[in-house]
Amino acid sequence: MSAKRRPTMADVASLAGVSLSTVSLTYSGAGPISPDMRARVERAASELGYAGPSPQAQALRSGRSRVVGLVIHERLHFAFRDPFTLRVLDALIGDLGEMGQGVLLLPSPSEDSTEPNLLATASMDAAVLMRVRDHDEPALDILARRELPFAIVEGTAPGAAAITIPDRRATADLIRHLMELGHERIATVTLPRGGRKGTGIYEGELLAGALWTPTRNRLAAFEDAGIEPCVVIESGASMVEEGVAAGHLAFSHPSKPTAVVCQSDLLAGGVVLAARELGLSVPDDVSITGFDGLDLPWLQPLDLTTVPQDGAAKGHLIAQGVKALLDGDEPPVIELPLEIRVGNSTARAPQ
Amino acid sequence: MSAKRRPTMADVASLAGVSLSTVSLTYSGAGPISPDMRARVERAASELGYAGPSPQAQALRSGRSRVVGLVIHERLHFAFRDPFTLRVLDALIGDLGEMGQGVLLLPSPSEDSTEPNLLATASMDAAVLMRVRDHDEPALDILARRELPFAIVEGTAPGAAAITIPDRRATADLIRHLMELGHERIATVTLPRGGRKGTGIYEGELLAGALWTPTRNRLAAFEDAGIEPCVVIESGASMVEEGVAAGHLAFSHPSKPTAVVCQSDLLAGGVVLAARELGLSVPDDVSITGFDGLDLPWLQPLDLTTVPQDGAAKGHLIAQGVKALLDGDEPPVIELPLEIRVGNSTARAPQ
């Protein structure tokens, strides 16, 4: 018995007694094919166990691989831990799937190593960056060199499709809301800044070193509101555990904050837990705000003051952006609207 | 000015004044290339802005696309919501990345539609199924037709690599633990069974219709323990919200269960919240068990009686299985060990 090769279109063609092009036309759907011809080809194919055109050959010949790369910055474990991100990706991946595009997970290229990174070598038609550094983003260089079109979520770059949110303005609204309630010592818990890992107090220039755009924008909001945070705590990831640790740091800080602005609801939830552990009442002793508008059932009856985002809408918009890229259209630049929602986690500052 | 084509190896070769094969050898690392030749090629490449070998051509020629497909059954939103799954995927994706393999997210093929599914058409070297139906799994047919090697997590199929857990035995241990504490009316909250969506009471034959292997195994454990659950509640996904809804159903059921066996910690967490809302004390009024051994900070000081799993270890093992598949080795079949861990969410049944 021969080591049987996988059948190809040529095999199907010769068994069906037609030309290779005809078989190709049958599968691709392009070109006019008579019904009986189609039947003949299909019978030959199933007789041979032909599984359809080789994707790799299709990709080479047509120049499209039907794959969109998704750059993941942290360990997946962290990146996908946030239900909001998940909702965005859910919509995005669903839409891309309907467009016949698969989604390839790509670890972010580390700046230090020159080791071959998947972003540089994997076959794809476009890429989506879920976040970007304001400067010195190695992914951008790689994409530029490969001449791959790409979309950026919460960030911008020349030539890229961009989906942004006015998070700076919304955060400033949140801070003003707290100031109107009489708060003067406001702490803030940030998302990762792009540098060191792990939760801790960040000392020094407010913005310097805040590489990730969202972290940076939401910190800059303090300037807009005309107040300085009494302590800035950087979290290692958007997770409840990190929020708990950050809360303990905040509440034991000598500046005695009466309010904590958190850059995500998950962090805010953790800060609430820390407050409770320390016997502080929310919102009577301390006001806490979040971001994203998640539904956290275990926080009930507390209802966070936060900035709700529509994750699905965001995902759909990104997909739309990718579609434009794939069609060779002008890359769209879109900003989603954002308004704060006042819950019962913020109240008048204690005397 | 010409519409400038992307440069190819041939362009690099002719600019460097060497043969195409030499350039290929330079990039692939195979074959002996003298240092000055390498330098010459590299200079020519950077002069042209050559971004490296085309992945699509490489894939066609070498027959390897450096992509592993990951079949997602539900909406990503649900599938990735569970921190445990995330931890598994984190390790898996990391390991595969180190092997130079990207991970392609594939929505599960729906049995009804004959529409072209990505699993059938995407280019990949192997696939991973995170779960499988005991019978009638359309994914298996597609993979067989394509002659793609694949690994199954929590399930088996002839010819496939398999990573399983003795969840049936472990669940039986959990049930026996409850019986020893005097519980006689035990409810159970299952993961999705594979059919209808949404949380609700399931009436009828215990196992019939429980298509997903894990759901089925953990239900079958009741038979092993020699007791029948007083009510079976199927959840729509492994999520806290679903657990809350399930808890309400359980505690308002006429059979008045004194214990609830939940097929995941997230569901158990939700059931605990439901109990609290109804003024029931855990574990004094009702005992609750979980599965997976997650760290749920918001549940403190409650410490679930559960069956801890090592997500990272599982992910590493899957990667190892995939590696074997890619190397053409015998597909490994591995079972991870499992032991129950008694916390303070279970206690003597109330009088």
Place this chain on the structure above:
DNA sequence: ATCTCAGTTCGAAACGTTTCGACTTCTAGG
């Protein structure tokens, strides 16, 4: 001066499609 043998480099044949223009038929209009 000839032979051998590494150490390198080169030619050419795949890999399995898509696609474009050309080539048959066949139908219908004049």
Place this chain on the structure above:
DNA sequence: CCTAGAAGTCGAAACGTTTCGAACTGAGAT
């Protein structure tokens, strides 16, 4: 009866690599 055009099918040229065996170069051995 002739012919324009539509419908269906076919040939052949890419797409950009990898890879195998052959060919070329000196250096040392004879």
